[in-house]
Amino acid sequence: MGVMKPNRAVGIVGYGAYVPRYRLPAQEVAELWTEGNMQLPVREKSVPGLDEDVATMSIEAARNALARSGGLLPSRIGAVWVGSESHPYAVKPTSTIVAEAIGATPYTTAADWQFACKAGTEAIQAAIGLVGSGMADYALAIGMDAAQGRPGDALEYTAGAGGAAFVIGPAEASLAVFEGSVSYVTDTPDFWRRQYEKFPEHAGRFTGEPAYFHHISSSVSQLLTEMNLKASDFTYAVFHQPNAKFPMKVGEDLGFTREQIKPGLLVNEIGNTYAGSSLIGLTAVLDIAKPGQRILLASFGSGAGSDAFSLLVQGRREGVQAPGTRDYINRRTQIDYAMYARLKGNYKLN
Amino acid sequence: MEVARFWRTKGQRYQLVGEVCPSCGEKIFPPRDVCPACEKEAKTPYTFSGKGEVYSYSTIYSAPEGFEKYAPYTVALVRLAEGPLVTAQLTDVDAQDVKVGMPVEMVTRVLREDGERGMVVYGYKFRPVCANQGAAAQQI
Numbered sequence: 001m002g003v004m005k006p007n008r009a010v011g012i013v014g015y016g017a018y019v020p021r022y023r024l025p026a027q028e029v030a031e032l033w034t035e036g037n038m039q040l041p042v043r044e045k046s047v048p049g050l051d052e053d054v055a056t057m058s059i060e061a062a063r064n065a066l067a068r069s070g071g072l073l074p075s076r077i078g079a080v081w082v083g084s085e086s087h088p089y090a091v092k093p094t095s096t097i098v099a100e101a102i103g104a105t106p107y108t109t110a111a112d113w114q115f116a117c118k119a120g121t122e123a124i125q126a127a128i129g130l131v132g133s134g135m136a137d138y139a140l141a142i143g144m145d146a147a148q149g150r151p152g153d154a155l156e157y158t159a160g161a162g163g164a165a166f167v168i169g170p171a172e173a174s175l176a177v178f179e180g181s182v183s184y185v186t187d188t189p190d191f192w193r194r195q196y197e198k199f200p201e202h203a204g205r206f207t208g209e210p211a212y213f214h215h216i217s218s219s220v221s222q223l224l225t226e227m228n229l230k231a232s233d234f235t236y237a238v239f240h241q242p243n244a245k246f247p248m249k250v251g252e253d254l255g256f257t258r259e260q261i262k263p264g265l266l267v268n269e270i271g272n273t274y275a276g277s278s279l280i281g282l283t284a285v286l287d288i289a290k291p292g293q294r295i296l297l298a299s300f301g302s303g304a305g306s307d308a309f310s311l312l313v314q315g316r317r318e319g320v321q322a323p324g325t326r327d328y329i330n331r332r333t334q335i336d337y338a339m340y341a342r343l344k345g346n347y348k349l350n
Numbered sequence: 351m352e353v354a355r356f357w358r359t360k361g362q363r364y365q366l367v368g369e370v371c372p373s374c375g376e377k378i379f380p381p382r383d384v385c386p387a388c389e390k391e392a393k394t395p396y397t398f399s400g401k402g403e404v405y406s407y408s409t410i411y412s413a414p415e416g417f418e419k420y421a422p423y424t425v426a427l428v429r430l431a432e433g434p435l436v437t438a439q440l441t442d443v444d445a446q447d448v449k450v451g452m453p454v455e456m457v458t459r460v461l462r463e464d465g466e467r468g469m470v471v472y473g474y475k476f477r478p479v480c481a482n483q484g485a486a487a488q489q490i
Binding site for chain 2: 021049050051052053055056059060088089097100101102103321322323324327328330331333345349
C-alpha cells in the first residue's frame, strides 16, 4: 500500500504543546558517569516535576490545542487518543483521564496507543481515518512521554519529557491540511521494554542504520514518489529526534536542507520526548508557518516503523490564549544530577 | 482517597466545576448545592476559568502522610477571578518566588499516589501564569 488519503479532506484544526520546566544539562550526566569524557548527544533535556506524568502533560497540551481550535466545544470531539510509552498505569487508560479533564466525556471513544516513539503519529493517522470517513467530525490525537533511561546508559543523556496534542478535523476548519501519509513498518527489534521492567533496553548502534534511517528513508521516499513531490517543495521538514545528529543526517540524505530542518529541531533544548518528539517539533513549525507553506513530518518508532505526512498550511488563528512551543522551551529551570535523581524517584526514602 | 470519593469529585478536581446561584448569581466553589451568600438552593454547574491570584500562602516542610515526597511545597489560598477563595498547592514555582497578589492559573497535576499499588489522584493546583508570547506572535 502506498500513500493513504481519506475520503474527505482532513487537517489540523488546533494544536498545543507541553514541556515541563526543569532542564538537566547533558554535561551533568557525563560528569557523573564518564568524568566528563563523553561526546554529548544533546545540550540538555526536559525533566518532569514530581507531580507530572503523561496524563497531566497530555491534559495541558490538549487544553492548548482546544484553545487554538476556534471555539470548538469539547463535547464534539469523537476520539481522545493518547500515544505514549510511559502511560501512568499499566491497566487503566490515560485517555479517559484526559477526556474527563477537557470535558469531552462521555460520548467519545478513548484509547491509549503504543508503538514506542511513533505512538503519537499512529494516533494521528487513525484520527485522519476516523474523521476522513465521517465517523466523527473531530478527534484529539496526542503524543506524549516522560521517557525513562537507565542511570549511566546512553539514553539517560536524552530521555526527556513533553509532547503535543492535535485536534484533527475537517479541512475547511483546519490550520493545515493533510495531503497524504505513508506508514512503513517491519519487525526490527532495536529497542524494547519487557513487562514490569522500569527501563528500556536497546541494541546500541543497531538503532541507527537498520532501524531509524531505513524506516524514515523508506516512508518519506514513498510519500514523495507517490505524491510526485520533491524535498524542495517543502518549507519545513520535521523528523523524529532521538539526538541532534540523526534527524539532520536522515534529512540531508533525503535531500532536505538544514534551513528546512532547524525550525522543528528541538532535541538540543528538550531532549528526546519519544512519542512527543516529532510532534512537538511540528508545533514549533506551526507556530511560525504561513499559509501556502508545505511541511513534511516523519516519525520513527522502535520495533520498528515510521509514519510520514505531507501537510499544507492554510490558515492561522488570531489572538490565541495558549503558550507557544517556544514559551515552554524558554520557561527553563536548570537542575543538577542530584535534583534530577530526586525528580525521577531514584532515591529510596523509607 | 477512597475510590467512590475520587470518582464523585472528578469534575471539581479536574476542571474546577463549581456552581452558580440561580437566585443571586454567586459563583460557588467547591460545589455545595446551597448558596453561601443568599442561602437558596444552587445546583447549576459552573466551570471556573482557572485564573486567580495568591491571597495568602505557607510553605510546608513537614508534610502529612502521603505528601512526604513532595516537601517542601507551598500551599495557598487562591482568590479565583470569579470570587471564591480556594485552598490548593502551588506548583512550578520555588517557595522564595511566591508573592501575595501573584497571578496564577489552574493546572491539573498529581496530588498524591495511594502507594505503589493504589490510585494516582489527580486534581487542581495553581502555578504562576505561563508566558504567552505565542499568542502575540500569532497576531502579527
